[in-house]
Amino acid sequence: MPDSIPKRIIIFDDDEDILSICSYILEEQGWQVHTFTDCNDIINKVNGIKPDVILMDNWIPDIGGIQATQMLKKNDELKNIPVIYFSANNDIQTLAGNAGADTFLAKPFDIDELEKVIKRVMTPHS
Template identity: 60%
Template sequence: MKKTILIFDDDVNILELCFIILTDWGYHVEVSETSHDIIEKVSKVNPDAILMDNWIPEIGGIKATQLLKSHPDYKHIPVIYFSANNDIQSLAKIAGADAILAKPFDLDELENLIKSILKAK
């Protein structure tokens, strides 16, 4: 059975690129350009992992990740915080994310990170 990756990013180019790449690698991919309804989206999609951008409307990646990680049914879902922000390490820590991926990212780095986070799950 295919693993599902849910991507939250307001940059449609990033969403399209990640969708194509992850689909080619055999994952089922769902995308969202906003994060304010993260709990509803996660309950609908039931992802195995989430890629979360920092600068995403309405509430931002930190708040969205905190909402997810404080929810008893979804706190186990690994979140990869991905951003071009120089302070990604501390932002991800504040958010409660499980891993980080700095933009721009290397495709091998993306693939290895997803594989390792899914294996650890």
């Protein structure tokens, strides 16, 4: 029986171009996309949507992606939601590790990479 509930994703990024491109691509694939240009009140934002995946930018206002991700990962209700950390910073692997993100995606990225990394975190680890 096909799952009729759309998968939900939140994208935290203050770059409107990235938000619109990612939203367009993901909506085409049947995702319900929610976007925020800051991560203020992040626990309530995420709690209100209960996404399947979160894309987190490193330079998101006001507290930044590392602190925002750490807050999510410390929250018992939200800590199991996969967080994909994305940034143009060439030290992204370290940043993602410090944040406690599940994986990372370097900017600029292509559509295939975006799809692959989302699929990877959505597939339960066996």
